[in-house]
Amino acid sequence: xxxxxxxxxxxxxxxxxxxxxxxxxxxxxxxxxxxxxxxxxxxxxxxxxxxxxxxxxxxxxxxxxxxxxxxxxxxxxxxxxxxxxxxxxxxxxxxxxxxxxxxxxxxxxxxxxxxxxxxxxxxxxxxxxxxxxxxxxxxxxxxxxxxxxxxxxxxxxxxxxxxxxxxxxxxxxxxxxxxxxxxxxxxxxxxxxxxxxxxxxxxxxxxxxxxxxxxxxxxxxxxxxxxxxxxxxxxxxxxxxxxxxxxxxxxxxxxxxxxxxxxxxxxxxxxxxxxxxxxxxxxxxxxxxxxxxxxxxxxxxxxxxxxxxxxxxxxxxxxxxxxxxxxxxxxxxxxxxxxxxxxxxxxxxxxxxxxxxxxxxxxxxxxxxxxxxxxxxxxxxxxxxxxxxxxxxxxxxxxxxxxxxxxxxxxxxxxxxxxxxxxxxxxxxxxxxxxxxxxxxxxxxxxxxxxxxxxxxxxxxxxx
Amino acid sequence: xxxxxxxxxxxxxxxxxxxxxxxxxxxxxxxxxxxxxxxxxxxxxxxxxxxxxxxxxxxxxxxxxxxxxxxxxxxxxxxxxxxxxxxxxxxxxxxxxxxxxxxxxxxxxxxxxxxxxxxxxxxxxxxxxxxxxx
Numbered sequence: 001x002x003x004x005x006x007x008x009x010x011x012x013x014x015x016x017x018x019x020x021x022x023x024x025x026x027x028x029x030x031x032x033x034x035x036x037x038x039x040x041x042x043x044x045x046x047x048x049x050x051x052x053x054x055x056x057x058x059x060x061x062x063x064x065x066x067x068x069x070x071x072x073x074x075x076x077x078x079x080x081x082x083x084x085x086x087x088x089x090x091x092x093x094x095x096x097x098x099x100x101x102x103x104x105x106x107x108x109x110x111x112x113x114x115x116x117x118x119x120x121x122x123x124x125x126x127x128x129x130x131x132x133x134x135x136x137x138x139x140x141x142x143x144x145x146x147x148x149x150x151x152x153x154x155x156x157x158x159x160x161x162x163x164x165x166x167x168x169x170x171x172x173x174x175x176x177x178x179x180x181x182x183x184x185x186x187x188x189x190x191x192x193x194x195x196x197x198x199x200x201x202x203x204x205x206x207x208x209x210x211x212x213x214x215x216x217x218x219x220x221x222x223x224x225x226x227x228x229x230x231x232x233x234x235x236x237x238x239x240x241x242x243x244x245x246x247x248x249x250x251x252x253x254x255x256x257x258x259x260x261x262x263x264x265x266x267x268x269x270x271x272x273x274x275x276x277x278x279x280x281x282x283x284x285x286x287x288x289x290x291x292x293x294x295x296x297x298x299x300x301x302x303x304x305x306x307x308x309x310x311x312x313x314x315x316x317x318x319x320x321x322x323x324x325x326x327x328x329x330x331x332x333x334x335x336x337x338x339x340x341x342x343x344x345x346x347x348x349x350x351x352x353x354x355x356x357x358x359x360x361x362x363x364x365x366x367x368x369x370x371x372x373x374x375x376x377x378x379x380x381x382x383x384x385x386x387x388x389x390x391x392x393x394x395x396x397x398x399x400x401x402x403x404x405x406x407x408x409x410x411x412x413x414x415x416x417x418x419x420x421x422x423x424x425x426x427x428x429x430x431x432x433x434x435x436x437x438x439x440x441x442x443x444x445x446x447x448x449x450x451x452x453x454x455x456x457x458x459x460x461x462x463x464x
Numbered sequence: 465x466x467x468x469x470x471x472x473x474x475x476x477x478x479x480x481x482x483x484x485x486x487x488x489x490x491x492x493x494x495x496x497x498x499x500x501x502x503x504x505x506x507x508x509x510x511x512x513x514x515x516x517x518x519x520x521x522x523x524x525x526x527x528x529x530x531x532x533x534x535x536x537x538x539x540x541x542x543x544x545x546x547x548x549x550x551x552x553x554x555x556x557x558x559x560x561x562x563x564x565x566x567x568x569x570x571x572x573x574x575x576x577x578x579x580x581x582x583x584x585x586x587x588x589x590x591x592x593x594x595x596x597x598x
Contacts, residue, residue, distance in 0.1 A: 090545065104545075106545065106546060106547060106548040106549065106551075107544075107547070107548065107549040108549055147548060147549065147550075148494060149494075149548070149550040150492055150493060150494055151493040151494070151495070151496045151524060152491065152492060152493040152524040153491045153492030153493060153524070154492060154548075155492050155494065203492050204491050204492045205490075205491055205492075206491050207491065207523070373541075378540040378541070424540055424541060424544060427543050427544060428543075428544060430544065463544055463549075464549060
């Protein structure tokens with residue numbers, strides 16, 4: 001944290017100097033609107049997803065940018081049912097969805113998975129539409145579950161590496177900013193993934209009750225490139241400022257999960273899973289380059305290196321699920337709850353300084369998944385729907401200034417549609433595939449934004 | 465901040481308590497009270513059936529599914545999901561394809577006595593007992 005404070009002071013001077021010389025209108029606006037120019041300028045200077053800057057509600061967007069508010073559905077079978085897996089889990093993926101489900105694994109299981117994802121953010125910035133997409137992919141999971149021979153009940157240990165957060169994120173805003181009277185061009189490109197290294201155990205606690213726990217360590221690397229320029233419309237001589245921030249950082253974190261599954265009868269069973277608050281730390285460094293261009297004058301170039309150090313706290317989470325399993329089919333429903341107002345950066349929560357409203361909100365999610373066997377083939381088809389509301393119903397109208405975080409109108413809460421197919425090769429190899437589509441829309445007076453993603457997951461699970 | 469740490473500490477405490485309760489589970493038995501070693505691999509000479517019915521033996525390792533999960537997953541998935549790997553020699557689970565393709569009413573009558581090792585198929589009766597067919 002000491003590093004963060006030093007960085008803030010250092011960058012504030014650079015930015016303030018830059019703005020004083022070349023950008024009076026933007027600086028004036030900050031004085032008027034925020035009354036704390038040092039804080040705001042510091043944020044503007046070194047903002048990027050993994051960046052370090054002073055505590056500011058605008059930093060809440062980092063949770064979204066880094067993918068923390070939208071964990072990936074690991075495994076093709078769960079993904080094909082939109083993640084409605086709390087009560088269904090009976091394989092190595094139980095490590096993530098409900099560790100009690102490990103107790104239902106009867107054979108040694110090795111699972112491997114790959115995924116491919118495309119995310120698109122379409123924005124209308126002061127009436128100017130822009131769109132940019134991001135593609136990422138790679139390993140979805142490697143999991144191993146080992147049931148210990150038992151006379152009665154089951155005791156199953158499991159380990160796994162799962163890609164839980166995708167930090168791939170591109171966003172582009174371009175247009176005439178009527179608020180600052182500038183022509184803005186903003187591009188933010190971020191790559192990186194966060195992997196969860198899980199260790200868990202599931203055990204039958206009673207004839208109809210299983211329990212399980214898992215611990216996980218998070219590890220990831222995130223690179224971010226932020227480039228923007230703005231030109232003052234009414235400033236003579238014509239003045240433009242170009243900024244490039246290149247950052248590389250590593251993430252570490254930890255958390256735990258505990259769950260239970262209960263068997264009511266042949267048709268009905270249920271599950272509950274509790275995930276502890278997740279602590280994460282991001283450390284790294286960034287290089288900030290600023291070019292000030294003024295007509296009829298030499299360019300002014302500055303470069304600085306900044307350390308990055310921030311702690312993030314994700315809220316605890318509870319998922320409750322039931323599964324109805326008539327012959328050759330199952331229907332699962334999950335309800336999830338996370339109080340995102342508990343989220344914090346550097347041990348501080350976020351609250352609007354004017355309205356005292358919390359920036360994050362409580363999020364209730366609902367997931368519904370179905371699976372059916374094809375009686376004439378060793379195939380299963382799946383479908384799912386999830387209502388996964390935004391943890392943050394605010395948008396940042398001006399990412400160049402890194403301020404103007406404003407409560408947004410949620411035109412369409414985030415919804416997920418999923419389909420999947422699974423087949424058995426021989427007796428012991430299951431091949432599953434899933435496709436999911438996610439869409440959500442929010443808007444402000446000056447910004448409209450639609451985020452969509454399409455994701456494919458392919459997994460192979462062999463039971464020995 | 466104090467509130468946050470109190471909440472965090474409570475979560476950790478609950479987690480540890482739950483873990484402590486879960487690990488020494490009383491239901492799951494790794495060691496048999498009066499038998500030295502697991503003997504599923506020698507069903508013709510097994511000692512399990514001397515004391516336990518087939519239904520009991522099945523349910524011992526299927527706490528969450530007292531019967532084979534054929535209802536949920538279909539016959540083809542039964543071995544994948546429901547037969548413990550150390551149990552397989554005991555439950556010969558290779559169901560003949562001809563039996564699988566036949567409608568249930570055409571399936572051969574299932575023996576109900578305890579001498580099933582020589583069989584090749586498996587099914588269940590209404591009581592949930594597991595039977596094999598020869």
